Amino acid sequence: DAGVIQSPRHEVTEMGQEVTLRCKLISGHNSLFWYRQTMMRGLELLIYFNNNVPIDDSGMPEDRFSAKMPNASFSTLKIQPSEPRDSAVYFCASSLGDLYYEQYFGPGTRLTVT
């Protein structure tokens, strides 16, 4: 199994530009989570999907952030327009289901907004 796949691994962009982060779930998993990690705030959940449906988006910081699951195995996290304070490492994770199952994390995307 290839594990959770994220792309790109590194992204450097200028303030105001649109950024799209991508995530491919582990085959057979039906829950998808987007997290953000910063030195100041640690790891925080942004949004969580179950069976392609967003369940909890209370962690999405602003309307500039949006996430989608166009199919059962793929998700995107978009930031438009990006700001320097969005600089962080963004992780996605997948699991077999909710509540009782382990979450498996991807390698992360390091985003730098200048």
Add this chain to the structure above:
Amino acid sequence: KQEVTQIPAALSVPEGENLVLNCSFTDSAIYNLQWFRQDPGKGLTSLLLIQSSQREQTSGRLNASLDKSSGRSTLYIAASQPGDSATYLCAVVKTGTASKLTFGTGTRLQVTL
């Protein structure tokens, strides 16, 4: 609001020592607790998952215990090796919050030769 704290924040031990990492959480109403390791610049690797009904889980040299009533978990690493050097994170899923993991602050471990 669930808060998860890990002590110590950093730890340096010589190779071969047994060590204990601590995790405490303020709300004992949890579904499960998960321990992860994170290597510098890398993602998180799941080490152990303990369901709320369980007391401990073991994997190789790792043993994690859970005392839900007191809001504590420990990760025991036996016979530490330099390859164990990493940041260790605990995270809990609070009852009623679907699968929202709340992460601890992490313990940065260095095992020296």
